[in-house]
Amino acid sequence: MAAPSDDAQGPLPPQPAPGDKSSGVREVKSAARTLELLELLASRQNRPARLRELTEALGVPRSSLYALLRTLTKHGWVRTDASGTMYGIGIRALLVGTSxxxxxxxxxxxxxxxxxxxxxxxxxxxxxxxxxxxxxxxxxxxxxxxxxxxxxxxxxxxxxxxxxxxxxxxxxxxxxxxxxxxxxxxxxxxxxxxxxxxxxxxxxxxxxxxxxxxxxxxxxxxxxxxxxxxxxxxxxxxxxxxxxxxxxxxxxxxxxxxxxxxxxxxxxxxxxxxxxxxxxxxx
The missing domain is CATH 3.30.450.40 (GAF domain)
Structure with a gap:
């Protein structure tokens, strides 16, 4: 399925550089990208984001990020609107935070x-x-x-x-x-x-x-x-x-x-x- 089109809604706040390598532990790139995405969505609170905004904020290829969003939506970590173009943090994040x-x-x-x-x-x-x-x-x-x-x-x-x-x-x-x-x-x-x-x-x-x-x-x-x-x-x-x-x-x-x-x-x-x-x- 092709990624939906969207329009930018203004700049996002700068995000920290991915991965603190000071521990010497090799970072798993896909895991780090998933965490950065979830933290970015959580930081927006009640402001859902379009795919283009997230792509620009994280510096991730559009197709890769869209696939990641669809996976996280399927498992409840990300929610989307009826049109499938707006994304926010999902209910699974609440369950982890509560624990x-x-x-x-x-x-x-x-x-x-x-x-x-x-x-x-x-x-x-x-x-x-x-x-x-x-x-x-x-x-x-x-x-x-x-x-x-x-x-x-x-x-x-x-x-x-x-x-x-x-x-x-x-x-x-x-x-x-x-x-x-x-x-x-x-x-x-x-x-x-x-x-x-x-x-x-x-x-x-x-x-x-x-x-x-x-x-x-x-x-x-x-x-x-x-x-x-x-x-x-x-x-x-x-x-x-x-x-x-x-x-x-x-x-x-x-x-x-x-x-x-x-x-x-x-x-x-x-x-x-x-x-x-x-x-x-x-x-």
Whole structure:
């Protein structure tokens, strides 16, 4: 069957170079291409893509990519519309993601603590994990006073402009820090830190303060507080963090002090109850 025709709908964000060969393990090209395609579709969230867009973004021959899309659609990893010209992430990806959450030993400890914080303070609380340049949201406890349209499990945001991410970046130095900070710090809002020297100074303040602060750096109107969870093996920086998001319009100095105290206590409870991360669990 011939590949359907399509029209470009604008440029896609640049994708990371395929395959990290630093481990010395020979990469399976077809597997790497499949993963790059699924990650690209997932990153688009609710914006389906045409074949031409995907071809241009991945630098893959049209015929090869079309065959791969048809295979993944058949097995439920990719979904398509009635015309067969638009593609999005499929339900199988949800099943795999759910199994990751179901088997994570730390999420089971953190989630009840976030729920208690929500009951006590009625703000929005998150649990996230550092992954490359981003922090991935693994749990969210929403405030009843306001709803954030993008506060959902599985969301990825740049670590350098979120309280969750900066709490974890501050645990790192030198080349270990560089691995998680992109060359270009693209602004999410007019308040995003986009200079590397300014980010380094902000991380120094985070270390002195004991927690990270994001004031409208990722979302306008929100002030966020991030706390690294230190249950990693000795010598390893924290990979997980919790955060609290508060609308600036109702944040007072007394409220800030109350939130920071509660978050510190919550962090201590989580660290006491969390199982240690063994080397075979570390990624």
């Amino acid at each position: 990751y959450l179901d088997t994570d030993p730390h999420l089971r400890i953190v989630k009840p603590v976030l729920d208690e914080l929500g009951e006590k303070l009625d703000e929005t609380f998150h649990f996230g994990r550092l992954d490359g340049f981003d922090v991935v949201y693994l749990a969210t406890r929403e405030s009843s006073q306001y709803l954030r349209p993008y506060s959902r499990v599985g969301r990825r945001l740049p670590a350098y402009c979120t309280a969750l991410g900066k709490a974890l970046l501050a645990e790192r130095h030198g080349t270990e820090l560089d691995r998680h900070v992109p060359e270009e710090l693209a602004p999410s809002t007019p308040h995003t830190i986009t200079g590397r020297d300014a980010l380094a100074a902000d991380l120094d303040r985070t270390r002195e303060r004991g927690h990270a602060v994001d004031i409208e750096e990722n979302s306008l109107g929100l002030h966020c507080f991030g706390f690294a969870l230190r249950y990693a093996p000795e010598g390893r920086p924290a990979r997980d963090a919790i955060s609290c998001s508060v609308p600036l319009a109702r944040l007072t100095p007394d409220r800030e002090a109350e939130i920071v105290t509660a978050m510190r206590e919550a962090r201590a409870r989580i660290e006491r109850g969390a199982p240690p991360i063994t080397e075979d669990m570390w990624v």
